[in-house]
Amino acid sequence: MPLIVTDYSWTQTDSKVFISVPLKGARAERVDFLSTEEYLKVHYPPYLFEAFLSEPVDEDRSTAKVGNGVAVITLTKCSNAFWEHLVITTYDKEKKKEVRERALLKYQERLCSESRSKAEKQQAEKKYALETMMKLEKEERDRILKRKEDEREKTTAELAAWQLRQRETAEGEAKLKLQDQRDRQNKLKAPTEKQEKGCSNGAKVKLDERGNSEAKSQKTPALLPTPRRSANIQVRFTPRVFPTALRESRVPEEEEWLQKQAEARRAGNADVEELKDLREEERNPEWLKDKGDKCFASGDFLGAVNAYNLAIRLHSKIPALHSNRAACHLKLKNLHKAIEDASQALDLLTPAVPANAAARARASVRRGSAFCQLQLYAEGLQDYQAALKLDPHNAALQADTQTIRDILQGSATGTH
Amino acid sequence: MSSPLDKPQIISHFQKSLNYTVFDSKWIPCSAKFVCLGNYARGTGVMQIYEVQQGEAQLIKEQEFPKPIKCGTFGATSLQQRHLATGDFGGNLNIWNLEVSGTPVFSVKAHKEIINSIDGVGGLGIGDGAPEIVTGSRDGTVKVWDTRQKDSPVANMEPGEGETKRDCWTVALGHAFNDQDRCVCAGYDNGDIKLFDLRNMSLRWETNIKNGVCCVEFDRKDINMNKLVATSLEGKFHVFDMRTQHPTKGFSSVSEKAHKSTIWQVKHLPQNRDIFMTAGGAGNLHLWKYEYPSQRSKTDSDDLAVGVAGSVTLLQNATLSTQPIASLDWSPDKKGLCVCSGFDQTVRVLIVTKLSQV
Numbered sequence: 001m002p003l004i005v006t007d008y009s010w011t012q013t014d015s016k017v018f019i020s021v022p023l024k025g026a027r028a029e030r031v032d033f034l035s036t037e038e039y040l041k042v043h044y045p046p047y048l049f050e051a052f053l054s055e056p057v058d059e060d061r062s063t064a065k066v067g068n069g070v071a072v073i074t075l076t077k078c079s080n081a082f083w084e085h086l087v088i089t090t091y092d093k094e095k096k097k098e099v100r101e102r103a104l105l106k107y108q109e110r111l112c113s114e115s116r117s118k119a120e121k122q123q124a125e126k127k128y129a130l131e132t133m134m135k136l137e138k139e140e141r142d143r144i145l146k147r148k149e150d151e152r153e154k155t156t157a158e159l160a161a162w163q164l165r166q167r168e169t170a171e172g173e174a175k176l177k178l179q180d181q182r183d184r185q186n187k188l189k190a191p192t193e194k195q196e197k198g199c200s201n202g203a204k205v206k207l208d209e210r211g212n213s214e215a216k217s218q219k220t221p222a223l224l225p226t227p228r229r230s231a232n233i234q235v236r237f238t239p240r241v242f243p244t245a246l247r248e249s250r251v252p253e254e255e256e257w258l259q260k261q262a263e264a265r266r267a268g269n270a271d272v273e274e275l276k277d278l279r280e281e282e283r284n285p286e287w288l289k290d291k292g293d294k295c296f297a298s299g300d301f302l303g304a305v306n307a308y309n310l311a312i313r314l315h316s317k318i319p320a321l322h323s324n325r326a327a328c329h330l331k332l333k334n335l336h337k338a339i340e341d342a343s344q345a346l347d348l349l350t351p352a353v354p355a356n357a358a359a360r361a362r363a364s365v366r367r368g369s370a371f372c373q374l375q376l377y378a379e380g381l382q383d384y385q386a387a388l389k390l391d392p393h394n395a396a397l398q399a400d401t402q403t404i405r406d407i408l409q410g411s412a413t414g415t416h
Numbered sequence: 417m418s419s420p421l422d423k424p425q426i427i428s429h430f431q432k433s434l435n436y437t438v439f440d441s442k443w444i445p446c447s448a449k450f451v452c453l454g455n456y457a458r459g460t461g462v463m464q465i466y467e468v469q470q471g472e473a474q475l476i477k478e479q480e481f482p483k484p485i486k487c488g489t490f491g492a493t494s495l496q497q498r499h500l501a502t503g504d505f506g507g508n509l510n511i512w513n514l515e516v517s518g519t520p521v522f523s524v525k526a527h528k529e530i531i532n533s534i535d536g537v538g539g540l541g542i543g544d545g546a547p548e549i550v551t552g553s554r555d556g557t558v559k560v561w562d563t564r565q566k567d568s569p570v571a572n573m574e575p576g577e578g579e580t581k582r583d584c585w586t587v588a589l590g591h592a593f594n595d596q597d598r599c600v601c602a603g604y605d606n607g608d609i610k611l612f613d614l615r616n617m618s619l620r621w622e623t624n625i626k627n628g629v630c631c632v633e634f635d636r637k638d639i640n641m642n643k644l645v646a647t648s649l650e651g652k653f654h655v656f657d658m659r660t661q662h663p664t665k666g667f668s669s670v671s672e673k674a675h676k677s678t679i680w681q682v683k684h685l686p687q688n689r690d691i692f693m694t695a696g697g698a699g700n701l702h703l704w705k706y707e708y709p710s711q712r713s714k715t716d717s718d719d720l721a722v723g724v725a726g727s728v729t730l731l732q733n734a735t736l737s738t739q740p741i742a743s744l745d746w747s748p749d750k751k752g753l754c755v756c757s758g759f760d761q762t763v764r765v766l767i768v769t770k771l772s773q774v
Binding site for chain 1: 582607
């Protein structure tokens with residue numbers, strides 16, 4: 001329950017009423033004022049001072065000062081009349097309640113409208129600020145644009161002027177040409193006339209003629225040198241490890257292939273017991289391959305197979321050895337072994353790059369012919385076609401592929 | 417600090433949209449006209465002549481040909497005649513008198529495949545000696561023609577017997593400072609650049625810049641060769657200093673990466689041989705200036721002279737379209753005026769300002 005403050009004091013002048021309310025120890029921040037034109041309330045818990053003013057006051061022009069333990073409220077009168085009493089005491093409870101509520105409502109309304117107007121004002125100011133910013137930026141942009149336009153117009157004007165000058169010079173030249181032609185015609189006529197007249201002007205005429213011919217020679221272009229003596233220059237294009245331009249090269253695969261080859265060369269399996277007493281050169285796969293090739297060339301197929309066997313035992317990853325051994329087995333009619341070796345060679349020849357195309361073609365051909373000799377013509381044809389794709393211009397290969405195809409078709413029709 | 421507006425500006429004067437693919441555009445010397453070469457969608461070639469009038473291009477003449485035209489040059493005609501030499505998709509070299517339509521002045525089946533690039537020297541008052549035209553083709557050969565000798569080329573640079581052939585993408589003539597000397601520089605699609613000396617009829621220098629060479633140009637045709645710019649795929653171009661040739665190292669160069677895409681063309685300003693413009697595959701143009709080093713050559717460890725390359729600075733760049741700009745030509749009469757055409761079927765006339773103050 002709030003405590004009603006009754007020990008207030010008031011004075012008045014013609015236009016103002018001063019009310020002094022003791023604050024009874026309350027702090028300044030805790031004092032709450034509510035004033036309308038007929039009602040005044042000062043609330044500082046737990047104390048409450050309210051006054052039902054006898055005359056209306058102008059609340060907008062009323063002020064309140066809090067300090068020194070009192071609150072001094074200055075109310076501006078609506079009409080400059082002398083007040084008998086500050087408050088109306090004859091109100092009953094109902095009336096008081098009404099007045100209070102009215103006052104409260106009014107106060108709230110006032111606050112609302114104040115806040116609304118403040119918001120609107122803020123909005124307006126923001127808008128103004130934005131507009132000025134935009135205007136400034138636009139001006140900047142326009143300035144730059146204008147400079148560019150000026151440049152452009154200047155150069156366009158120069159261009160037009162230059163064109164005009166060109167035309168004028170062209171016309172001038174044309175006129176000069178005409179003039180010249182006419183002069184030449186006149187001069188041609190002149191000597192004949194002058195000769196009739198006599199030789200006194202002969203010298204002069206000669207001078208004129210010479211002058212004319214000089215002018216003429218200046219007009220004719222200098223004689224061009226004769227055309228060059230024809231020649232051919234042969235060019236060679238840059239070799240690369242893989243002869244493809246950078247944009248065509250399949251570098252990752254080619255790197256892989258190179259690595260594989262290097263590995264195969266390095267990996268030597270020389271720990272096998274029986275091979276301990278081999279001579280140094282017999283461990284070298286190159287030397288063994290050479291030996292095998294020589295044996296093959298001289299017809300000693302078994303010897304070649306032996307050499308390749310040893311080489312493969314030492315270095316199992318070199319595809320050339322498998323491929324050559326396949327060829328030997330082919331000659332020895334060990335067809336299944338030939339197929340095995342050729343397949344192994346083809347496996348080792350991945351990834352497929354242009355560098356090992358020839359090797360792949362050879363291995364395919366060997367496997368293909370082994371299949372055909374086993375009468376597995378379909379598989380044989382597959383291999384021959386693969387080889388043909390790698391080496392399309394080989395006539396022998398084409399002929400062989402054709403024969404196999406004929407045999408296949410012949411056998412197919414034969415069964416019908 | 418100079419403001420951005422003090423640098424040369426690349427301003428688009430106007431652009432004209434065409435209804436055919438235009439491969440090449442060239443100024444007609446001593447006039448405000450330019451010629452556009454290309455091909456219609458129906459597979460025939462077209463040549464159109466436009467005149468620059470009041471900020472617009474007026475079509476003056478149009479002519480259709482049986483085969484699409486790839487490239488053209490005015491380099492080998494006199495200023496009075498102004499005949500255009502063109503190379504077409506069928507490998508024919510024709511020289512046309514632009515006033516007269518119909519039959520060409522000179523015609524020869526130069527190559528078996530498309531002529532990719534053509535250049536001329538000895539005409540227009542540039543270069544001493546006989547006018548010659550060089551053509552480079554997809555069949556890997558580079559041939560030099562003299563119009564007085566119709567059946568066979570004056571010089572033929574072809575791959576040897578049994579050699580794989582690479583497409584020749586670009587040719588340029590230079591070093592034509594007296595009657596006898598000429599040099600032909602050819603760029604190939606595997607990155608080879610070869611310099612042929614026509615006086616000795618031999619290969620003078622070759623190198624490989626790894627990526628296919630799209631365009632080569634000497635900075636001036638009629639002087640002792642000074643600089644050569646070669647542009648390539650993948651946005652790189654090389655500027656070679658051609659004054660000092662080392663027996664093994666060749667010519668020294670500086671290379672620059674720009675454009676982030678193929679650099680289709682490079683053209684030097686006729687009025688200033690140290691300024692050049694490159695046109696890129698993303699429709700952008702870059703204007704460069706070459707600065708010479710303090711010493712153009714030095715002696716290396718073997719007491720042989722080796723050249724020193726300078727540096728290149730970017731003056732300005734502009735993006736004009738989204739499609740590659742395939743051809744670029746400076747006007748020899750007005751400094752800063754250039755015409756460029758791109759694969760977006762438009763031809764643009766540009767003005768580059770402030771080139772005198774660079």
